[in-house]
Amino acid sequence: MNRLHPLAAVTQGFQRALAGLFLATTAITLLTTLLEFGSTSWMIVAAPVGFVLGGLYGVVYYFRYEYEVTETTFDVSSGVFSRRSREIPYRRIQNVDVRIGVVQRLLGLAVVSIETAGGGQTEAMLNFVSEDEATRLQHDIRRRTARATDSRSSASESDREHARAMDDEPEATGDPDSSDRRGPSDDDQPRSDERTPQTPPGAQPDYAQQDGYTQHADDTQSLFDLEARELLLYSFTSFRPALGAALLFFVFIAIDPVINHLVTVAQPVGGPTDLETGTVGNYGVLTIVSALYGIAITYLVSVAYTFGAYYGFNLSRAGRDFVYERGLLQRYSGSIPSEKIQSVTVTDNPLQRLIDYAGMWIETAGYGPESGSGSQSAVPLAEKDRVYEFTERLTGAETPQFQNPPTLARRRYLARYSIIAGVFVAAVFGVSLVASLEQWYLAAIVFVCVPPAAHLRYVNIQYFVGEDHLVIRRGFWRRRTTVIPYYRVQTISTHRSVFQRRLGLASVVVDTASSSSFSMAAPTIYDLELEDARAVTETSRKRLQRSLRERASEDDLGLTVDFT
Structure with missing residues (x-):
């Protein structure tokens, strides 16, 4: 078992000492003010006692915190009074995030955070280790995670080969020549589309091989660098x-x-x-x-x-993972497993659209170290054509031919914003009744903004139902174009409000396993005609089932990083 860096004992001891000092002084203050018990002179004794006890607790906690990289799990043991031991399987690890602050950089320290798929918080945090140890842990765990994924893929391939072999065996009829009378099966014929296993059954390689290219887990290939001009544009347009x-x-x-x-x-x-x-x-x-x-x-x-935050941003690939680095004062580095990717979203705002720039975010299943919600920036900002080409090559999606909702939806937005403007004018009039606001009627100028607001909302709602992907665009101030592979869809449903039912409209809501769906609205196609909404839902469900069957037969792990 390994321990944290010795300086961690000093930092944790000091932090716990300050916490002990705060608790002691707070307790004495409550006793003397609320309960009228004791005297403020007790503070002279309680403060140093709390400081010393807190510091001792921090030092003991340091000696009781241990971690180890084993063959199948990453083990962490911690706790002073209540001991806690965790074994984190590599196949569940989603990201190993390394964070280096300004003070930590001066001391040669780093914080290592380990997140798992499906988790809402950090599974394990090593606070602090040396920079060399942080790099070693990040590479070692990433390599073992890739090995666990390859092993699972090889095992699945072996199981299918065994099942096919069992299906090819003749039934036990007692006739030794029964096998000779069998007609040739499909499995006896050569298959031009049969996939070659990536590794022999049971093997545990240190690499991922795709399309004839071998990418070792420790090797990285740069995919995107944020140039100085793009960094400045991103900063001033965000x-x-x-x-x-x-x-x-x-x-x-x-x-x-x-x-x-x-x-x-x-x-x-x-x-x-x-x-x-x-x-x-x-x-x-x-x-x-x-x-x-x-x-x-x-x-x-x-x-x-x-x-x-985005100074020196770089996106690379290592094996099946995307790896990124960024930060000026506080340096971050982490990885994005390709098999955890749920959807890819291209974002832009009015300023960025004006200069033909956009960004790309990747939604993952589980906790995202960059935002805490499973959303991580893959391309902060670049030329729009470059971003869309990057997205299409990453997801394999065809170039979308967008459709808009019916024009009835635009009239609905016009009515909605008119009501909002009317409420605003009425509120200003109400204020004028109790205050000297003589020209309250000037508030009616907001009605001038209603038609363009309704039109901008309408034109920025678009969708495309592709063969393998569903593409949804929505929003004006922060427009999001989300590419969702059908096999990542969890549920697809048709929603209708009271007003939509009166107009014969409906919205199509698409949920994925991305944890960001819990913190923001799921990708939604708003205000389609009811028949069109039902057609989109039914078509998407059929293609979802088809893609799941294809993936089950091919044991596809997800989006490929070998797309450049």
């Missing part, structure tokens, strides 16, 4: 609203200076001189200026975050 929530935390810490600054900025354009003497109109200007200011700061932070 916006991450979630970072706004993080900025609010800092606003609450320094709320008075922030408010004073916003009042100063808003005053030249009609804002209040101070918060006590302003009018409703002044406060309205202050609100608008504050919102725009927050959006601008969030955008700048988003640009800096995206640049640092």
Whole structure:
């Protein structure tokens, strides 16, 4: 059994010591304030005792944490008072993620996270090991995972050969010449399309061989590098609203200076001189200026975050896996097993479409280390034609010939957005009844945005029912074009709301095993005519069954990485 790096004892001891100090001081504070028991002078004794006990716990935890790479599993043992031992089979491991922060890079340390298919969290985390040990573990586990996959494939091939041999044996009729009277079977004839097993039955090779090309598990072949120009374009055309929530935390810490600054900025354009003497109109200007200011700061932070997160992005292949590296201050590296891929999604926003650029994301079954939801970036940003060609060669999908929903759907969106605009105007009118807002009717200008909004939603809903793949496009602000192999479909269903039933429309919802389906809406073809929706559902179900039969006969493991 191996232990973590010795510096892990120091870092874990210090972290636990701080936790012990916090618990001790919190306990004394609660006793003296809420229960009125004891004295605050106890803090002098409790604080150092909590600090020392927490530090000792962290050091003991370090000595009790062990890991080992065995032939069939990755074993981890941990726990101080309650011992926990885990054996993680290589065939279940989805990703070995290595993360190196700024301080860790200075100390030569790394964090190794092991995720498994179907898991919602990290299965095992080695915090910390040396960079060399992290690289060794990543390559070793990746090689053994590929070996386990090859072994399973060889075993399945052997079972089918054995079953065919049993089917070819004559029945025990007592006639020794019964086999001579059998007519020639199909299995006696040469098969031009019969697949050659990748490895002899029972073998456990260290490579994956596809289409005559041998790719060793330790060898990597570069597929995509994010160039400096593409990195800058990706940074300046991306916006991450979630970072706004993080900025609010800092606003609450320094709320008075922030408010004073916003009042100063808003005053030249009609804002209040101070918060006590302003009018409703002044406060309205202050609100608008504050919102725009927050959006601008969030955008700048988003640009800096995206640049640092995707600096030096590289996508390669190693055996049957995709491997990626990225990050400036904090370096990430990990893998994407091809057999875990559920769908491939091309994404773009209005700015990226304006310059003919797009990105590509891969949805996997289980936990995704990059986003926590099984979604990982394979191509952050590149020229649109290059991305679509990359996607088609990866999935083997034909070039889609998109169809749109009926024009009745556009009229439905027009009515929907008109109702929303009407509610907004009514809300502004309600505010004018309790405040001095004389020109409330100017809010009706939002109706000008209704027709283009309805049209943009309609034209960005498209679908294509191919022979082997279903392609679904939806969204305007973040348009997603998802390519789904039929064999990855879990369920396909027709949904109808009350309003859709009145109009004779329906939506087709396609679910896969991707864990991202739990965090966002599943790929959906919205507002088709009912008959068309039923036809898409029935056709997709038939092709799903056909693809499952073909894969069962060929023992296909999934999308191939040998597509370049």
